[in-house]
Amino acid sequence: MKKGMLATIGAAALSLGLLCGCGATTESVVEKMFDEAAESFACTVEMDVDGSAGVSGFNVDFGLSGTADMEVDNNDADAPAYHMLADIKASAMGSSEKVKTEAYVITENNNVKTYTLDPDSDEWTLTEVPVEENPLDSKSRKKMISELKDVLGEAQLQKKAEKIGSESCHVLKLNTTADAFKGIVKIAMDAVDDKTKEEIEDAGVDLDKITDYLSFITIDATIYASQKTGRCVQLDVNLGESDFAGLIKKVSKDFGSMADGLGVDMSSVKLEFDKLSFSVMFSDWDDVKVKIPKDVEENARNSGGIDLPIDPEPIDPDPIDPEPEPEPEPEPQTGLSPNRDGSYTLYDYYGNPVVDVYEPNGFEIDSSSSEDFMSFWDDDWNYVSVYVSSMNNWDNVLNNGESHKEDGYEYFLLEGDGDNVSMMVDLGFLYDGEVVYAAVEGDYDKDAGDFVYPSYYITWKIDEDHWVQVTISSGLCDSWDDPGQFEDFFDQMFH
Numbered sequence: 306m307k308k309g310m311l312a313t314i315g316a317a318a319l320s321l322g323l324l325c326g327c328g329a330t331t332e333s334v335v336e337k338m339f340d341e342a343a344e345s346f347a348c349t350v351e352m353d354v355d356g357s358a359g360v361s362g363f364n365v366d367f368g369l370s371g372t373a374d375m376e377v378d379n380n381d382a383d384a385p386a387y388h389m390l391a392d393i394k395a396s397a398m399g400s401s402e403k404v405k406t407e408a409y410v411i412t413e414n415n416n417v418k419t420y421t422l423d424p425d426s427d428e429w430t431l432t433e434v435p436v437e438e439n440p441l442d443s444k445s446r447k448k449m450i451s452e453l454k455d456v457l458g459e460a461q462l463q464k465k466a467e468k469i470g471s472e473s474c475h476v477l478k479l480n481t482t483a484d485a486f487k488g489i490v491k492i493a494m495d496a497v498d499d500k501t502k503e504e505i506e507d508a509g510v511d512l513d514k515i516t517d518y519l520s521f522i523t524i525d526a527t528i529y530a531s532q533k534t535g536r537c538v539q540l541d542v543n544l545g546e547s548d549f550a551g552l553i554k555k556v557s558k559d560f561g562s563m564a565d566g567l568g569v570d571m572s573s574v575k576l577e578f579d580k581l582s583f584s585v586m587f588s589d590w591d592d593v594k595v596k597i598p599k600d601v602e603e604n605a606r607n608s609g610g611i612d613l614p615i616d617p618e619p620i621d622p623d624p625i626d627p628e629p630e631p632e633p634e635p636e637p638q639t640g641l642s643p644n645r646d647g648s649y650t651l652y653d654y655y656g657n658p659v660v661d662v663y664e665p666n667g668f669e670i671d672s673s674s675s676e677d678f679m680s681f682w683d684d685d686w687n688y689v690s691v692y693v694s695s696m697n698n699w700d701n702v703l704n705n706g707e708s709h710k711e712d713g714y715e716y717f718l719l720e721g722d723g724d725n726v727s728m729m730v731d732l733g734f735l736y737d738g739e740v741v742y743a744a745v746e747g748d749y750d751k752d753a754g755d756f757v758y759p760s761y762y763i764t765w766k767i768d769e770d771h772w773v774q775v776t777i778s779s780g781l782c783d784s785w786d787d788p789g790q791f792e793d794f795f796d797q798m799f800h
Contacts, residue, residue, distance in 0.1 A: 331462045334475050335454055337535040345378045345593035349586045352393075356578035364575075364747065364760040367397040378595035386411040386595035398678075398776075400654065400694055409597050412436060420597060420605050429605040440496040452488040459485070460528070467529065469538045469586075474529035483522035490516055514559055521552035536590050545581040552576075641674055648800075652676040653693040653771060660773055662691055665797040688778040691798070693771050699744065699764055702727045725749075726756070729764075732791050736799065741765045743791045745782075763795055 354369040371393035378386040387410040394403045407422040416433045423430060441449070460479040467476050494512055497505075505512060525543040530536070553574050641649050648661040649670065654677060664670055668681035668689060680690040706719035706727070716730040726749040729742045744762040749755075761782040763775040775798065785791065 331460055331477065332458060334462060334477060334530055335457045335460070338457070338530065338537065339450055339454060340535065343536075344380050344591050345376075345589070345595075346587055346591070347374070347376045347589040347593050349374050349588075350583060351586075352583040353580050354578070354582075355580040356576065358577075359575045359760075365397055368395070368401075370394050376589075376593045376595050378593050380594065384412045388595045398692065398694070398774075400692070402654075409595070409601065411595070411597060420601050429601050431605040431607045433607075440498060441493070442496075445492050445496055449489050449492050452486075452492065455488075456481070456485045457528075460526075466532060469529050472529075472531045472533065472538045474531055474538050477528040477530065479524065479526040479528070481524050481526075483519035483524060484516075485524075487516045487519055490519065511559070517559075518552055518555060521548045521555065523547045534590070537587050539587070540585040541582070542584070543582040545578050547578075547581070549576045549578065641670070641676065641679075649674075649679060650676070651679060651691060651693065651773075659693050659767060659771070660799065663798055663800060665689060665794060685780070686778075687781040688776075689781070689798075690776045692774060693767070694764075694774045698727070699729060699742070699766070699772055702729050702744075732763075732795075734792055734795075736765055736795070737767070739765045739767065741792075741795060763791055 350373045352369060352371060352373075354367075356368075357364055357366045359365065371391065373389060373391040373393070375390075376388040378388075388408070389410075390407045392403070392405045394401060396402075404424055406424050409418075409420040411418050415436050417436055419432045419434075421430050421432070422428075457477070457479065459481060460477040463476040463478060465476070466473050468474065494515065502512060522544060523546045525546065527539075527541040528537060529539040531538050553576060557574070643649055644661065646661075648663045651659050651662050653659050656676075662679055664681060667683045668687075669683075671680040671682055674680055678690065678692045680688065682688055702717050702719045706717035706729070709716050709718060714730055714733065716728055719727045721727065725746070727744070727746040729744045732741050732743055734741055742762075742764050744764050745756060746760055746762075747756045761777045763777065764772050767773050775795075777794075
């Protein structure tokens with residue numbers, strides 16, 4: 306499946322190279338885009354994603370921004386080559402990380418060789434897989450181009466040209482939904498081999514329903530085509546106005562039984578985006594040659610990828626089956642080693658030990674837990690996670706929020722963008738000399754006087770730059786009617 310997808314991705318990347326333009330009408334600009342395919346080109350992709358996702362009241366804000374520079378070399382159709390350099394910043398749950406990576410892909414001796422730079426070790430690795438036939442044959446590619454022409458033909462040619470860099474450009478604006486690309490998606494799906502289709506369907510995905518979700522995705526695209534050369538200079542796409550609530554409702558209807566089996570309440574799932582856009586800037590048409598640097602080839606560590614013959618083990622002509630030993634009770638497979646007292650040591654992003662964490666009563670550590678992010682589940686699907694945050698969002702609430710006192714408790718209230726509200730309540734006890742707070746944030750419905758899809762936390766400042774933050778599912782917090790229950794739960798986790 307992975308190998309077939311590689312060929313499809315390569316075809317999709319090269320189809321971008323067909324974008325070129327010049328003319329006085331939408332039709333003539335679009336036609337010129339497909340006059341001739343480019344043998345090579347370079348492009349820079351800039352992305353800007355800012356959103357939040359949640360389930361059962363547990364919400365995560367996330368973001369993705371940065372650039373990816375790519376060179377596509379198809380001068381030799383039998384040996385296409387690619388070079389990619391990406392510098393991405395990802396953020397979630399109050400922390401962020403920058404990732405810079407580089408890769409070369411080249412076809413050689415009927416193998417696809419991928420050289421990848423590990424940003425942590427600064428070492429190159431080499432993976433090889435046999436070349437597979439492109440699932441999109443010539444006829445399919447021509448049909449896709451014809452479909453794409455029809456979609457772009459609905460764009461509006463702007464009266465005024467714009468300058469991008471040194472290029473004067475015609476401007477095409479297209480406002481549509483992904484449903485307009487249904488024909489292209491269907492051609493791509495028909496090209497997938499039977500084995501891959503089986504694997505997809507075995508995973509619970511009905512391929513016949515994929516196109517049903519396209520109408521929920523809104524596409525606002527602007528294409529800048531050079532008046533001089535006809536080539537595409539820039540492509541801007543905004544997907545931020547898509548109906549993700551409707552999409553989730555549709556997915557819930559189609560896959561509700563699968564979600565129920567996993568204990569997920571699809572009606573509580575939400576996905577929202579403040580920003581969801583990207584831009585592609587093209588350059589160096591028919592003037593790119595990708596070569597693997599000599600030092601990369603010589604120093605890359607081969608990580609395999611090709612099945613090699615292995616001598617079989619000799620067969621014992623008269624084997625004796627040993628008595629089976631009783632299997633021990635399986636321990637949670639987390640990759641973490643508990644301390645002697647059963648706790649797990651939580652580290653910050655830089656590998657410094659911060660605090661020991663215990664399993665709360667009735668909870669078990671999740672297999673996805675790591676040294677810097679631990680999560681726990683109980684039998685009722687209540688969820689608890691703990692990590693060290695380097696963000697000072699709670700400092701902001703304490704310093705800039707309104708202070709109130711009620712029933713002997715002091716709390717701080719800070720209104721954010723829109724209906725977003727953050728609140729911190731002094732629980733009246735200390736840990737290691739620092740005040741422990743119960744906190745909640747989310748959209749606040751003033752008419753109902755309650756939070757909508759809130760996130761609940763126990764948090765305290767462990768030093769000048771870090772907060773230890775415990776995220777608690779709303780199902781658990783909603784069952785607590787006494788602030789003292791926060792303290793009891795805290796004592797279970799941190800003794």
